[in-house]
Amino acid sequence: MNQRKFSIIGTDKVRKEAPAKARGEAIYTDDIKLPRMLIGKIKHSDCAHARIISIDTSEAEKLPGVKAVLVGSEAPNKYGIVPQAPTETALAIGKVRFHGEPVAAVAAVDEATADRALDLIKIEYELLPVYIDPHAAMAKDAVPLHEDNKYGNIAYMAKQDFGDVDKALAESHRVLEKTFKTSYVNHVFMEPHSCVARFDDNGDLMMWSSTQVPHYLHTMASQVLDMPMSKIQVTVPTVGGGFGGKGEASNNELVAALLSRKSLRPVKVTYSRKEVFFQHRGRHPIEMKIRMGVDREGYLTAIDYDGIMDGGAYGAWGIIILFYTAAMLHLPYKITNVRFNAKRIYTNKPTCGPMRGLGGVQPRFALESMMDDLAIMLGMSPYELKLKNAIDGKHDTVSGVHVRHSEYKKCLTEVVNRSGYLEKHQKLPFGRGVGLAGGYYISGTAYTLYMSYKPHSSALIRLDTESGVTLQCGATDIGQGSNMVLAMMCAEKLGLPYESVHVISGDTKNAPFDLGSFASRVTVAAGAAVCEAADKLLAQLLPVAAVHIGCRADQLLAGNGEIYSKFEKELRMPFWDAVEKYIDAFGPLTATGSYTPPRRTGEFKGGNVGHSPTYGFTAHVAEVEVDTETGEVKVVGYNEAGDCGQPINPLSVEGQVEGSIVMAMGQALYEEIRLAPDGRIINPNLHDYKVPTMRDIPHIKTYAVDSYDPDSPFGAKEAGEGPIQPTIPAILNAVYDAIGVRFTELPLTPEKVLQALEEKKRQEGLS
Numbered sequence: 001m002n003q004r005k006f007s008i009i010g011t012d013k014v015r016k017e018a019p020a021k022a023r024g025e026a027i028y029t030d031d032i033k034l035p036r037m038l039i040g041k042i043k044h045s046d047c048a049h050a051r052i053i054s055i056d057t058s059e060a061e062k063l064p065g066v067k068a069v070l071v072g073s074e075a076p077n078k079y080g081i082v083p084q085a086p087t088e089t090a091l092a093i094g095k096v097r098f099h100g101e102p103v104a105a106v107a108a109v110d111e112a113t114a115d116r117a118l119d120l121i122k123i124e125y126e127l128l129p130v131y132i133d134p135h136a137a138m139a140k141d142a143v144p145l146h147e148d149n150k151y152g153n154i155a156y157m158a159k160q161d162f163g164d165v166d167k168a169l170a171e172s173h174r175v176l177e178k179t180f181k182t183s184y185v186n187h188v189f190m191e192p193h194s195c196v197a198r199f200d201d202n203g204d205l206m207m208w209s210s211t212q213v214p215h216y217l218h219t220m221a222s223q224v225l226d227m228p229m230s231k232i233q234v235t236v237p238t239v240g241g242g243f244g245g246k247g248e249a250s251n252n253e254l255v256a257a258l259l260s261r262k263s264l265r266p267v268k269v270t271y272s273r274k275e276v277f278f279q280h281r282g283r284h285p286i287e288m289k290i291r292m293g294v295d296r297e298g299y300l301t302a303i304d305y306d307g308i309m310d311g312g313a314y315g316a317w318g319i320i321i322l323f324y325t326a327a328m329l330h331l332p333y334k335i336t337n338v339r340f341n342a343k344r345i346y347t348n349k350p351t352c353g354p355m356r357g358l359g360g361v362q363p364r365f366a367l368e369s370m371m372d373d374l375a376i377m378l379g380m381s382p383y384e385l386k387l388k389n390a391i392d393g394k395h396d397t398v399s400g401v402h403v404r405h406s407e408y409k410k411c412l413t414e415v416v417n418r419s420g421y422l423e424k425h426q427k428l429p430f431g432r433g434v435g436l437a438g439g440y441y442i443s444g445t446a447y448t449l450y451m452s453y454k455p456h457s458s459a460l461i462r463l464d465t466e467s468g469v470t471l472q473c474g475a476t477d478i479g480q481g482s483n484m485v486l487a488m489m490c491a492e493k494l495g496l497p498y499e500s501v502h503v504i505s506g507d508t509k510n511a512p513f514d515l516g517s518f519a520s521r522v523t524v525a526a527g528a529a530v531c532e533a534a535d536k537l538l539a540q541l542l543p544v545a546a547v548h549i550g551c552r553a554d555q556l557l558a559g560n561g562e563i564y565s566k567f568e569k570e571l572r573m574p575f576w577d578a579v580e581k582y583i584d585a586f587g588p589l590t591a592t593g594s595y596t597p598p599r600r601t602g603e604f605k606g607g608n609v610g611h612s613p614t615y616g617f618t619a620h621v622a623e624v625e626v627d628t629e630t631g632e633v634k635v636v637g638y639n640e641a642g643d644c645g646q647p648i649n650p651l652s653v654e655g656q657v658e659g660s661i662v663m664a665m666g667q668a669l670y671e672e673i674r675l676a677p678d679g680r681i682i683n684p685n686l687h688d689y690k691v692p693t694m695r696d697i698p699h700i701k702t703y704a705v706d707s708y709d710p711d712s713p714f715g716a717k718e719a720g721e722g723p724i725q726p727t728i729p730a731i732l733n734a735v736y737d738a739i740g741v742r743f744t745e746l747p748l749t750p751e752k753v754l755q756a757l758e759e760k761k762r763q764e765g766l767s
Contacts, residue, residue, distance in 0.1 A: 006492060006646075006714070007492065007495075007559065007560075008488050008491050008492045008498050009488060009489070009492050009646065009648055009714045010646060010647060010648070010650065011649070011650075012649060012650055012651035013484060013488060013498055013649050013651070013652075014651075015481055015483070015484045015652075016483070016484065016487075016499075017238065017477075017483070021238070026238040027237050027238055028191055028194070028210065028237055028238050028239075028240060029191075029194035029195060029196060029208050029209060029210045029237050029268075029270070030191075030192075030194040030268070030270045031237075032196045032208055032237065032268070034196065034198060034266040035266075036265050036266060037196070037198075037265065037266040037267065037268055038067055038068075038107040038108060038109060038259070038263055038265050038266065038267045038268070039107070039108055039109070039110055039111045039113075039114050039267075039268060040105060040106070040107045040114070040252075040255060040256050040259045040267045040268060040269035041105065041106055041108070041111070041114035041115060041117070041118055041269070042091075042102045042103075042104070042105045042118075042251065042252065042255060042269065042275070043102070043103050043104040043105065043106075043118045043121050043123075044099075044100045044101060044102055044103065044275070044278060045092065045096035045098070045099060045100060045101040045102075045103050045123075045125075046099065047096065047099060047125055047127060047678070047679075048096075048097075048098050048099040048130045048132075048348040048349075048678060048679025048680070049096065049097060049098075049127070049128040049129060049130045049131070049143070049145070049348045049679070050095070050096050050125035050126055050127045050128055051094065051095050051125065051126040051128065052092065052093075052094055052095060052096065052103070052123065052124075052125060053124040053125060053126055054122075054123070054124045055071050055103070055104060055121065055122070055123050055124075056121065056122040056123075057069045057071065057104065057121050059120040059121075059122070060106055060117040060118070060120040060121045063108075063113065063116060063117050063120060064113075065108050065109040065110065065113035066106055066107070066108045066113060066114075066117045067107050067108060067109070067263040067265060068106065068107040068259050068262040068263035068267075069104065069105070069106050069107075069117070069121070070091065070104060070105040070106070070107075070255065070258055070259055070262060071091060071103075071104050072089055072090070072091035072092050072093035072094075072103070072104075073093060074091075074258065074262075075089060075090040075091060075224055075225070075254070075258050076089060076093060077089070077223055077224050077226060079220045079223050079224050079249060079254075080314075080315055080316065081216075081248055081315075081316060081317050081320070082315060082317075082319055082320070085315060085319075086315075087146065087314045087315035087316075088314050088315075088316075089224075090102070090224055090251060090254040090255055090258060091103055091104060091105065091251070091255065096125070097145050097146075097313035097314070097346075097348060098278075098312065098313040098348050098349055098350050098351070098679060099348070099678070099679040099680050099681070100274075100275075100277075100278035100350060100681070101278070101313070102251045102255065102278075103123060104118075104121050104123070105255045105258075105259060105269075106118060106121075106259075107259040107260075107262075107263045107265070107267045128143050129142070129143050130348045130677070130678055130679045131145075131153065131347050131348050132347055132348055132349055132675050132677070132679055133347070134153075134287075134308050134309075134310045134345035134347055135308070137153040137345050137346060137347050137348075138152070138153055138154060138343075138345060144346075145313060145346040145347075145348065146346060149346070153345055153346040153347070154343050154344075154345060154346075155311055155315060155318055155319075155343075155344045155345060155346050156318060156319045156322050156343070156344045157342075157343050157344075158322050158323055158326055158340065158341075158342050158343075158344075158605065158606055159340065159341050159605070160326050160338070160339070160340040160399065160604060160605070160606060161338075161339045161340075162336070162337065162338045162339070162398040162399055163302070163336045163337030163338065163398055164337060165302045165303075165304050165337045165338065165339040167337075168293055168301040168302035168336075168337040169291060169293045169301065169302045169304065169337075171301070172293030172294060172295060172301045172302065173293075173294060173295050173296040173378075174293065174294050174374060174377050174378065175291055175292070175293045175294075176291070176292050176293075176294075176370050176373055176374055176377070177289075177290070177291045177292075178289075178290060178366070178369075178370060178373075178742075178744055179287065179288065179289045179290075179744060180286075180287075180288045180290070180362075180365060180366040180369070180744045180745070181285070181286070181287050181288075181744065181745040181746065182283070182284075182285050182286050182288075182361075182362045182365065182667075182746050183283075183285055183667065183671065183672040183673075183746045183747055184282070184283070184285045184310070184349070184352075184672060184673045184675075185282050185283045185355070185666070185667050185671045185672060185673065186245070186276070186277060186280060186282040186671070186673060186689065187241070187242070187243040187244060187245035187281075187282055187355055187356070188666075188671075188686070188689070188691050189240060189241030189242055189243055189245060189246070189276075190240045190241055191210055191239065191240025191241055192270060192271040192272065192273060192275070192276045193210060193246065193250050193252050193253075193270070193271045193275075193276060193279060194209070194210050194252070194268070194269070194270040194271070195207060195208065195209040195210070195250075195252050195253040195256040195257075195268070195269055195270075196208045196209075196256065196266060196267070196268045197253075197256040197257040197259070197260040197266065197267050197268075198260055198265075198266035198267075199260050199261050199264065203231060204231045204232070204233070205221065205225070205227065205231060205232045205233070205257055205260070205261075206233050206235070207221065207232070207233065207234045207235070207253065207256070207257060208234075208235050208236075208237055209234060209235075209236060209253050210236070210237070210239045210240065210242075210246060211234070211236060211239075211242075211246050211249075211250075211253065211476070212239070212242040212244070212246045212247045212476055212478050212516055212517045212518060213246075213247055213248070213476070213515070213516030213517070213518065214234040214235070214236050214474070214476055214506050214507065214508050214516070215234070215474055215508055215513055215514060215515065215516060216248070216249065216515070216516055217234050217249050217253060218232055218233075218234045218508045220249035220254070221234070221249070221253070221254065221257055224249075224254050224257075224258075225254075225257055225258065225261065232508070233507070233508055233509040234507070234508045235506065235507045235508075235509075235510075236476050236505075236506030236507065239476070239477070239478040239479055240479065241478065241479050242478040242479070242517070243355060243356040243663070244281065244353065244354035244355045244356055244358060244518060245276075245279075245280075245281050245282065245353070245354075245355065246478070247281070247317070247353070247354045247516065247517075247518045248281060248316060248317070248353060248354075250279050251279065252269040252270070252271055252275075252279075253269075255269055256268065256269040273684065273685055273686060274681075274684040274685065277350065277673065277681055277684035277689075278350050278681075278684070279350065280312065280349075280350035280351055280352065280353070280673075281316060281317075281351060281352065281353030281354065281355070282352060282353065282355050282673070283352065283355040283358075283361065283362075283667070284309045284310060284311060284318075284321060284344070284352040284362070285309075285310045285352075286307050286308065286309045286310070286325070286362045287307065287308045288305060288306070288307045288362065288363065288366050289305075289306040289307070290303065290304065290305050290306070290366050290367070290370065291303075291304040292304075292367070292370045292371075292374065294374045294378065294385075296378075297388075298374075298375065298378055298380055298384065298385045298388055298389075299388065299389060300333060300334070300335050300371075300389050301337060302335070302337035302338070302339075303329055303335055303337070303338045303339070303367070304339045305326075305329055305338075305339065305340045305341065305342065305363070306341050306342065307325065307340075307341070307342035307343070308342070308343055308345060309321075309322060309325070309342060309343065309344040309345065310345055310347055310349070310352065311344040311345055311346060311347070311351065311352050312346070312347055312349040312350055312351035312352045313346060313347070313348060313349060313350065313351050314346075314351040315351075316351045316352070316353040316354075317353045317354045317358070318344045318352070318353075319344070320354075320358075320359075320447070320609060321344075321352075321353070321354065321358050321359050322342060322344045322359075322606075323359075323605075323606035323609035323610070324358055324359025324360070324609055324610060325340075325342065325359045325360075325362065325363055326340040326342070326399075326606055326609070326610070327359065327399065327401065327606075327609055327610025328359050328360040328363050328364065328610070329363055329367070330397040330398065330399055330401060330610075331391065331395075331397060331401070331403065331440050331615070332390060332391055332406070332408045332438055332439065332440045332617055333386070333389040333390060333391065334389055334390075334391055334395065335389075335397075335398070336398050337398075338398060338399070348679045349675065349679065350681070354518060356660065356663060356720075356721055356724050357441060357660070357721040357722070357724040357725055358519075360439065360440075360441060360721075360725045361664065361667070361724060361725055361728065364437070364439045364725040364726060364728070364729060365728040365729050365732070365746070366729075366744075367729075368437040368438065368439070368726060368729030368730070368733065369729050369732055369733060369736075369742065369744070371385060371386060371389075372435070372436070372437075372729075372733045372736065373742065381422065381425065382425070382436050382733070383412065383416050383421060383422065383425075383436055386412060386436065386438060387409060387412050387413070390408050390409045390412060390438070391403060391406050391408060392406070392409070393405065393406055393407070394406070399602060399604075399607075399610070400600065400601075400602040400607065400611075401600075401610050401611055401612075402600060402611070403614075403615050404613075404614055404709070404711060405614055405615075405645070405707075405709040405710075405711070405712075405717075406440075406615065406617055406643065407617060407643040407705050407706070407707040408438065408440065408617035408619070408643060410641070410643065410705040410706070410707070411438065411617050411618055411619035411641040411642060411643050411705055412436075412438060412619045412641075414619070414641035414703055414705050415436075415619040415620060415621050415639050415640060415641035415703070416436065416619075416621065418639055418641065418701065418703060419434070419621035419623070419637075419639035421434055421436055421621045424623070425737060426737060428737070428738070430628075430738070430739065431625060431626045431627070431628055431738055431739060432623070432624070432625050432626070432636075432738050433623070433624055433626075433734045433735060433736065433737025433738030433739070434621055434622065434623045434624075434734050434737055435621065435622050435624070435729070435730045435731060435732065435733025435734030435735070435736070435737055436619070436620070436621050436730060436733060437619070437620050437622075437726035437727075437728075437729035437730035437733060438617070438618065438619040438620070438726050439617070439618055439619075439620075439722055439723075439725025439726040440615050440616060440617045440618065440722050440725065441520055441615065441616055441718055441721040441722035441725060442519055442520060442521075442610070442612035442615060442718065442721075443520050443521065443523070443524045443612055443613060443614045443615060443616055443712070443717045443718040444456070444519060444520065444521030444524045444525045444597055444612055444613050444614075444718075445519045445521060445597070445611070445612055446597045446598060446599050446600055446601075446608070446611040446612065446613070447608055447609055447611070448515075454513060455513070455529070455594035455595060455596045456514070456515045456521070456525050456595060456596055456597060457473070457474070457475060457513075457514045457515065457521075457522075457525040457526040457528070457529040457594065457595045458473070458474060458512035458513050458514060458529055458592065458593070458594045458595075459471065459472065459473045459486075459512065459526065459529040459530045459532075459533045459592065459593045459594070460472040460473075460511075460512055460533060460590060460591070460592045460593075461490060461530070461533045461534060461537055461590065461591055461592075461593075462588065462589070462590045463537060463541075463579050463589045463590070464579065464583060464588070464589065465576050465579060465580055467502065468500045468501070468502060469490060469491070469494065469496060469500050469501040469502065470502050470504065471486060471487060471490050471501055471502065471503045471504070471530065472503075472504045472505075472510065472511045472512060473486055473503065473504075473505050473511055473512070473514060473526055473529065473530065474505065474506070474507075474508070474511045474512050474513050474514030474526075475505055475506075475514045475516075475517060475522045475525075475526040476505060476506040476514070476516060476517045477503075477505055477506065477517075478517050480517065480522075480656065480720055481649065481652045481655075481656075482505070482517065482522040482523070482526065483503040483505055484649060484652065485522070485523055485527065485648045485649065485652070486503060486505075486522075486526055486527060486530050487501040487502075487503050488648055488649060489527050489530050489531060489534075489648065489713060489714060490530050490534055492714065493530075493531060493534035493535065493538070493558075494534055494537070494538070494558055494575070495557070495558030495559035495560060495561065495562070495563075495575065496558075496561060496575060497561070512592070514526060519612075519721075520616070520718030520719075520720050520721045520722070523648065523713070523716050523717075523718065524613050524614060524712050524713065524716065524717065524718070525595045525597065525613070526595070527648075527712075527713035527714070527716065528593070528595040528712075528713045529593040529594050529595040530593060530713070531593065531713045531714075532593030532594065532595070533591045533592055533593030534591070534593070535593075536591035536592070536593065537589065537590075537591040538558060540582065540586075540589060540591065541563070541578055541579065541582055541589065542556045542558075542563065544578060544581055544582045544585065544586075545563040545573060545578040545581075548573055548577075548578070548581060549563070549564075549565065549571045549572065549573055550571060551565050551567075551568070551571050555567055558575060561574065561575050561576075562574055562575055563575055563578050597611075597612070597613045598611075598613060599611075613711075613712070614645070614709050614711070614712050614717050615717065615718075615722075616642065616643055616644050616645070616717040616718035616719060616721075616722040617642070617643040617722065618640060618641070618642040618643065618657075618722045618723045618725070618726060619640070619641050619642075619726065620638070620639065620640050620661070620723070620726040620727060620730040621638070621639045621730060622635055622637070622638050622727070622730040622731045622733075622734045623635070623636050623637035623638070623698075623734060624636060624731060624734040624735055624738055625738070626735060626738045626739050626753060627750075628739070628757060630750055630754075631749075631750030631751060631752070631753035631754035631757070632750050632753075633669055633731070633735055633748055633750075633753060634696075635665060635669075635696070635697075635698045635731060635734075636698055637698050637699065638661060638698050638699070638700045638701065639700075639701045639702075639703075640657055640661065640700065640701070640702045640703065640723060641702075641703045641704075641705055642657060642702065642703070642704055642705065642719060642722065642723060643704075643705050643707045643717065644704055644707070644716065644717050644718060644719035644722075645707050645708055645709045645712055645715045645716045645717035646707070646708050646709075646714050646715035646716050647704050647716070647719070648714060648716050650704065653702075653704060653719045654702050656719045656720040656723070657700075657702045657719060657723045658700050658702065659720075660720065660721065660722075660723035660724035660727070661700055661723060661724070661727050662692050662697055662700075663724055664724045664725075664727030664728050665692050665696070665697070665727060665731065666690075666691045666692045667728060667746060667747065668727065668728040668731045668732065668746060668747060668748060669692075669696075669731070669747055669748055669749075670690040670691060670692065670747055670749075671689065671690060671691060671747055672746075672747050673689065728746065731748075732748065735748065735753075739753075739756075739757065739760075740760065741753075741756045741757070741760055743756065
C-alpha cells in the first residue's frame with residue numbers, strides 16, 4: 001500500500017480513553033473494590049544482607065481482623081524472566097539480599113490492622129557483609145549473595161570480539177580512552193504497582209494488575225502457585241505508566257494471589273512509593289572503560305569496551321540487558337572492529353532491570369561523547385564525523401545484526417539544519433553551548449522471552465452489525481497508545497472510521513497471546529498480526545460483496561464505509577450490508593492473524609540478542625546555559641529528528657519522543673538513588689528523588705523525517721525508546737561546548753560543575 005494514499009494512518013487521532021483519564025474516571029487497579037476484599041501488606045527486611053534465623057508470626061495471626069499471614073517457605077518455587085536460571089521467590093527464603101526485600105505478608109480487613117500485624121511479626125537475622133559497590137562484591141573474600149552461583153558475586157560474564165581490535169587501535173591516527181559512570185535511577189511512573197487477586201469457589205484465580213506483560217505474569221503465577229494456566233486469568237485495567245518497571249512479575253502480584261488462596265477472600269496489594277523503589281528494576285549503573293580509534297579522515301576504526309554492570313540483588317533481566325549493551329556498540333555507525341568485555345555483578349541493592357531503551361542509554365552516553373572529542377581532536381565538526389560514519393539505508397553489522405531500513409543520515413542532517421547547530425557550535429558565548437548526538441533502537445525483538453516459541457503476537461477480529469469491529473489483541477496499552485495504533489491500522493485496512501473499532505487487550509482469557517509491551521515491539525509485531533487478520537477478513541468478505549455488486553472480487557476495494565469497484569465507481573455497496581449478507585450465508589465473520597519476527601542469531605555467546613525486525617533512528621541537538629556562579633545546567637532548547645518510518649499517529653509520536661527526552665534529561669542532570677553504607681535507600685520518595693518538573697523542560701521541537709519501511713505494517717517503526725538514547729550525550733556535549741569541560745559521570749549536578757570549573761581555573765593558572 002502506498003504511504004501517500006492512507007486515509008487514517010498518518011492523521012492525528014485522540015485516544016479513546018483520553019477524556020476518561022482527563023476527568024479522573026479511568027479505572028486503575030487500586031480503584032477496584034470487591035466484596036469482602038482484604039488489604040494485603042508486605043513486611044520488608046530492615047537489613048541489606050543477612051541470614052534469616054527465625055520468623056515468628058504467632059502474634060500477628062492472633063490479631064483480630066487478620067485473615068492470613070504468609071512467609072516465604074509457603075511459596076518455594078523460584079521464578080524469573082530467564083527460565084533456565086530463576087533466582088527469585090515471592091518472599092525471601094533463608095536469606096535477605098537487599099534492604100527492603102519482602103520477607104512476610106499479611107491480609108487483614110483494613111490497612112491499619114495490616115500495618116499493626118506487620119509490626120507483630122518478629123524476625124531474627126544473622127547479619128552478613130553489605131556490598132553496595134560492585135568492586136567490593138567481586139573481591140575474593142566477599143560473601144556470595146547467591147551460594148549456588150559458581151562465580152561468586154559475578155552474576156554473568158559476556159565477551160564478544162569482532163575484527164582485530166588491537167591491530168586497528170595500533171594503526172589508528174587517534175585513540176581516545178575514557179571511563180564513564182552512569183547512575184542508579186528509577187522509572188518513576190506515577191501509578192505504583194498494584195494487584196487485586198481473587199480465587200472463586202471453583203479454585204480459579206482472577207488477577208487484575210498494572211502489568212506490562214499479562215501473559216508473562218500469567219505464566220509466572222502458574223509456576224509460583226503450582227496451578228494450571230487454564231485456571232488463571234490476568235486482566236490489565238488502565239495503567240499509569242511502566243517504562244519497563246512493570247515488565248516482570250513483581251512481588252505484590254504473587255503475594256496478592258498467595259494471600260487470596262490462603263484467606264479464601266479477594267486481596268489487594270498496592271505498593272507505596274517507597275515500596276516501588278524497593279521493587280525497582282530501574283536502569284543498571286555501569287562503569288565503562290572505553291578505547292575508541294579513528295583514522296586521519298575521521299572514520300572510526302575500533303571500539304574496545306570493558307564494563308562493570310551493577311545488577312543489584314537478583315538476576316531479573318540482567319543477562320539480556322548485558323548482551324543488549326554489547327549489541328548497542330555497533331549502531332548507528334559503521335564499525336568493523338569491536339570488542340566487548342563486561343560483567344554483571346550481584347550487589348546488596350534493589351534489583352536493576354529493564355528501563356526504557358534498555359541496554360543502549362549507557363553506551364550511547366559514552367560513545368557519542370567520545371565521538372565529539374575525537375572530532376574536535378581532528379579539527380572537524382562532530383556533525384561531519386558522525387555523518388561520514390553513519391550507516392546507509394541497509395546495513396549488516398560485524399556481529400550479524402541486519403538493518404533492513406535506515407534514514408539515520410537524514411535525521412542527522414535534518415536536526416543540524418533545523419537547530420542551527422553548525423552556526424552555533426563553538427561560536428556561542430562562554431556558558432552557552434550546543435551538543436549533537438544520535439542513536440537508535442529496536443522495533444521488537446527476535447529474542448523469545450521465557451522460552452515462548454509460539455507467535456510473538458496474535459490478533460482476532462470479529463465483524464458483526466451488533467458490535468461493529470471487535471479487535472482482540474494481547475498487546476497491553478500501558479499509556480503509550482497501542483490500542484489506538486492497532487485500531488487505526490485495523491480501520492485503515494477495512495476502510496472504516498477509527499471510532500468504529502473496539503479493542504479488547506491485556507486480558508489472558510479474552511485476548512490471544514502477546515509477549516507484552518516492551519522493546520518497542522507492539523506497533524510492528526502486533527500491528528502485523530492485526531493487518532494479517534484484517535486481510536483475511538476482506539478475503540472472506542469481498543467475494544460475497546462481488547456477487548451482489550456484480551463484478552469480480554479482485555476488482556473490489558474497501559474504503560469510506562463502502563465496498564466498491566476500483567474500475568466502475570457506480571458498482572458499490574455499504575460495508576455493513578456486505579457483512580450482513582456474509583453472516584446470513586456463512587455465519588460468524590472472524591479472522592485471526594499472528595506474527596513471529598525473523599529469527600536471526602550469531603555463532604557466539606549472546607548472538608541471539610540485538611536482532612530486530614526493523615530499527616528506528618534519531619538525532620538530537622541540545623542547547624544549554626551553564627550558570628557559572630551556581631553550577632546549574634539549564635536546557636534552553638531542544639531539537640530532535642527521528643526516523644520512525646511512517647508515523648501512524650503523528651501526535652502520539654510527538655508525545656512519545658518528548659517523553660523520552662524528558663526522562664533522559666532527568667538521568668542526565670538530577671536523578672540518582674542514593675544509598676547509605678548499610679544499604680538503606682536515602683531518598684525513596686518523590687521529594688528527595690529529583691525528577692524534571694515543568695520549569696525544567698525546554699521547548700522541544702520534534703520532526704519525523706520522510707521514511708517508510710516497506711516490510712513493516714504501514715511502513716512504521718519504533719518511536720518510544722530510540723529518542724531516549726542520545727539525550728544524555730547531547731546535553732553533556734552541549735555543556736562541553738559551553739564551558740570546555742568533559743563530564744563522564746552522571747548525574748551532572750551543580751556541585752560537579754562548580755568543582756570542575758574550579759579545577760579548570762587552577763589548571764589554566766598553572767599553564
